Amino acid sequence: MRLYRLSAALMAAIGLLALPAAADTSKATPTAKELLAKSKPSEWRTPDPQNLLYMQLPQGRVVIELAPDFTPLHAANIRTLVREHYFDGLAIIRVQDNFVTQWGDPNDDDNGDKSKIKPLGSAKRTLAPEYTRAIDATLPWTALPDGDVYAPQVGFSEGFPVARDPASGREWLVHCYGMVGVARDVAPDSGNGSSLYVAIGQAPRQIDRNLAVAGRVLEGMAHLSGLPRGTGALGFYTQAGQRVPILSVKLASDLPPAQREKLQVLRTDSATFAAIIDAKRNRRDAFYTLPAGKIDLCNIDVPVRVEATASDKH
Incomplete structure (x- = not known):
């Protein structure tokens, strides 16, 4: 008895194989790129240069936006440290996989030479902990509808991911990827901004x-x-040669306008940002045949772009 290999189409025709239905792209949701291309100039904001840090590494420049409305004492102290060139010549001292990258004074580490710790200058040695603030109802608030494990409410305010507890009347910035925090010792007031970290893994x-x-x-x-x-405990570098030197840290406001990064951030209270959230929650295209219908706070990136020049607008 001879066996024949039937084609998929023939097998489907005689009921032996059910071919998957072609994806219906007629209802495909727009991508974030498509939505941003249609955004209005008024939906973008230019960060205050007083709140922008330029950290120059051998690999390139890192631009950080401070959040003084949430952590005003720390923002002010960091500005003082930057203006007095505290960070210049320090280093990235810790890179812990799926957690944080941290920078500061290597001699201020547990294994450092305490006699060589860099002076803080006029910056404050201790600061009151600014872990939360009172909910500010006067500021724009874009809530996410899908709930959260860690807080009763989550959303975005002033371009930052924020969690809220209406019962206590408090809100706080959230440790999403790319958020910059203030390292401290055990004492709550020991974080003064002289050592900072950024989340580099799962929130x-x-x-x-x-x-x-x-x-x-x-x-x-x-x-x-x-x-x-880093191969040491908590991802600290164990050898001086492993550390990445910080060439300089400057405030954008202290540089001539021509030397500033022309960055703009999408307003999180804009219609385009709301559309991006909806598109990410309900993505349906040729690949995403089953939309999640939900999204996590830290799975939403607030878009950043280089400001369009006059020639780009024509």
């Missing part, structure tokens, strides 16, 4: 409300997340 939400979050990286994140991991 470490368990440390929310236990450390002050001072801002987020707008540009150059790959220079921080792509570094070799």
